[in-house]
Amino acid sequence: MSHPGSTAAEAISVLDLTTAAKEMLEGGIPKLWVRGEVTGLKVYPSGHWYFAIKDADSSISAVVWKGATFKIPARPKDGDQVTAFGQLTVYPARGSMQFTVTQMLADGEGLWQRQFDETKRKLEADGLLDPARKRVLPRFPRTVAVITSSEGAALRDVIAVIQRRHAGVHVMIIPALVQGEGAPESICAALEKLARWAVSDRAAAGIPVPEVLIIGRGGGSREDLWAFNHESVARAIAACPIPTISAVGHETDVTIADLVADLRAATPSVAAEHAVPVLDELREHVGKLAGIMADGLQDRCEVGRRDLQRRAEGLSKRAQLVSERRRSRAERVAQRLMQLAPRAAERRRALVARLGAALEAKSPLQVFARGFSVARDDAGATLTTLSAFVSGKQFELLVKDGRVLATTNSVHADAPHLRTDA
Amino acid sequence: MTFEQSLARLEQIASALDRDDLPLEDALKLFEEGITRLREASAALADAEGKVKTLLEQADGVFGAKE
Numbered sequence: 228m229s230h231p232g233s234t235a236a237e238a239i240s241v242l243d244l245t246t247a248a249k250e251m252l253e254g255g256i257p258k259l260w261v262r263g264e265v266t267g268l269k270v271y272p273s274g275h276w277y278f279a280i281k282d283a284d285s286s287i288s289a290v291v292w293k294g295a296t297f298k299i300p301a302r303p304k305d306g307d308q309v310t311a312f313g314q315l316t317v318y319p320a321r322g323s324m325q326f327t328v329t330q331m332l333a334d335g336e337g338l339w340q341r342q343f344d345e346t347k348r349k350l351e352a353d354g355l356l357d358p359a360r361k362r363v364l365p366r367f368p369r370t371v372a373v374i375t376s377s378e379g380a381a382l383r384d385v386i387a388v389i390q391r392r393h394a395g396v397h398v399m400i401i402p403a404l405v406q407g408e409g410a411p412e413s414i415c416a417a418l419e420k421l422a423r424w425a426v427s428d429r430a431a432a433g434i435p436v437p438e439v440l441i442i443g444r445g446g447g448s449r450e451d452l453w454a455f456n457h458e459s460v461a462r463a464i465a466a467c468p469i470p471t472i473s474a475v476g477h478e479t480d481v482t483i484a485d486l487v488a489d490l491r492a493a494t495p496s497v498a499a500e501h502a503v504p505v506l507d508e509l510r511e512h513v514g515k516l517a518g519i520m521a522d523g524l525q526d527r528c529e530v531g532r533r534d535l536q537r538r539a540e541g542l543s544k545r546a547q548l549v550s551e552r553r554r555s556r557a558e559r560v561a562q563r564l565m566q567l568a569p570r571a572a573e574r575r576r577a578l579v580a581r582l583g584a585a586l587e588a589k590s591p592l593q594v595f596a597r598g599f600s601v602a603r604d605d606a607g608a609t610l611t612t613l614s615a616f617v618s619g620k621q622f623e624l625l626v627k628d629g630r631v632l633a634t635t636n637s638v639h640a641d642a643p644h645l646r647t648d649a
Numbered sequence: 650m651t652f653e654q655s656l657a658r659l660e661q662i663a664s665a666l667d668r669d670d671l672p673l674e675d676a677l678k679l680f681e682e683g684i685t686r687l688r689e690a691s692a693a694l695a696d697a698e699g700k701v702k703t704l705l706e707q708a709d710g711v712f713g714a715k716e
Binding site for chain 2: 401424429431509524
């Protein structure tokens with residue numbers, strides 16, 4: 228029986244041999260899970276991972292092509308016990324057997340958890356998980372930005388909830404791949420685009436810049452959600468200039484994005500509820516405030532009115548008091564005047580009497596009564612000095628009870644009656 | 650003022666007017682301002698139609714949107 232390569236003349240090429248071996252292996256051994264220890268892992272610049280999986284007595288070369296690495300949360304380390312899913316094949320260039328890995332688990336769930344913990348630790352070290360970083364959501368955003376898949380149920384849910392609650396709120400969608408290869412990069416690019424728009428502070432097509440972001444996706448496998456555990460995504464969310472609400476998967480799914488976001492919502496619908504108030508409730512709230520204001524002012528006016536009334540009453544009482552005081556004062560004055568009046572009259576009478584007496588004392592008649600007399604010449608002029616008397620000349624002397632005609636005999640200059648020392 | 654600022658101010662004014670110790674003149678002034686804020690807030694709550702669009706970034710850094 229003859230077959231290719233059965234004789235020297237029918238020798239086949241190396242390529243044919245390796246190809247035949249490859250086909251045989253791939254046809255004979257289906258894709259399967261293999262358990263073993265990772266050793267000699269190297270990451271090539273091309274992005275592929277090369278390593279070996281071994282146990283006590285055997286070893287097999289293994290590779291994870293770059294395109295499959297995103298499905299594996301963390302690169303295994305040498306010594307890790309892993310369970311790898313893949314296809315046994317032949318690498319023609321070296322003619323060696325190689326296990327092409329497409330999925331990998333470490334100690335059951337270990338790899339995912341390890342990567343999660345490691346990313347968390349890094350973010351924690353940078354302070355990005357600090358509760359003090361959490362921003363307060365705006366109460367009344369005019370625009371909500373949504374980063375998610377443009378095809379997913381998450382987007383439909385978010386839009387429906389927002390429109391039901393407050394039909395006046397705008398929704399700006401920034402689509403991103405949320406799973407599979409390139410998802411973290413796509414989400415980061417969307418976040419950066421949003422950040423550029425938000426800081427530009429310029430409306431786009433009449434829609435004002437958003438004041439809050441909802442980022443997430445609907446439910447899926449852990450692999451599907453893994454982009455939201457990516458460190459670069461977490462950092463981009465932390466750097467977002469507006470407050471963020473994460474909504475990844477279902478209630479039980481907690482991702483790194485959830486830890487970094489300002490608020491974690493269990494689902495996209497719940498995120499929309501957190502983002503947007505109910506319009507009717509807002510109107511009611513504003514109406515209530517108007518009522519409180521009006522009542523408050525009315526009450527305040529009532530208080531003012533009562534206060535004014537109290538003051539007015541006080542004032543009128545005081546006015547009464549004042550007029551009473553004034554009246555009593557007038558009375559006192561009048562009384563005093565009354566008292567003073569008779570006394571004044573008396574005084575005046577006494578004064579008149581005194582003045583009368585003085586006048587009387589000065590009366591020439593009184594002077595005559597005291598023995599004085601007045602000399603007058605024949606013309607009636609009073610002779611008061613020596614020179615008025617001329618020897619031998621007649622003059623008249625007025626006394627108390629009549630006139631005396633006299634003649635001057637002689638005049639003498641001495642006047643002993645005027646001397647005070649006598 | 651944004652709706653948020655108007656409403657926050659409105660809440661302040663309402664709680665201030667709710668007290669009796671405010672001088673009447675201040676109360677009147679506050680009330681007057683409150684009416685202004687109330688008008689702003691109510692206008693913001695008037696029936697408006699929110700749009701749902703997808704963000705577009707043009708090469709020159711200008712942002713637009715498509716349906």
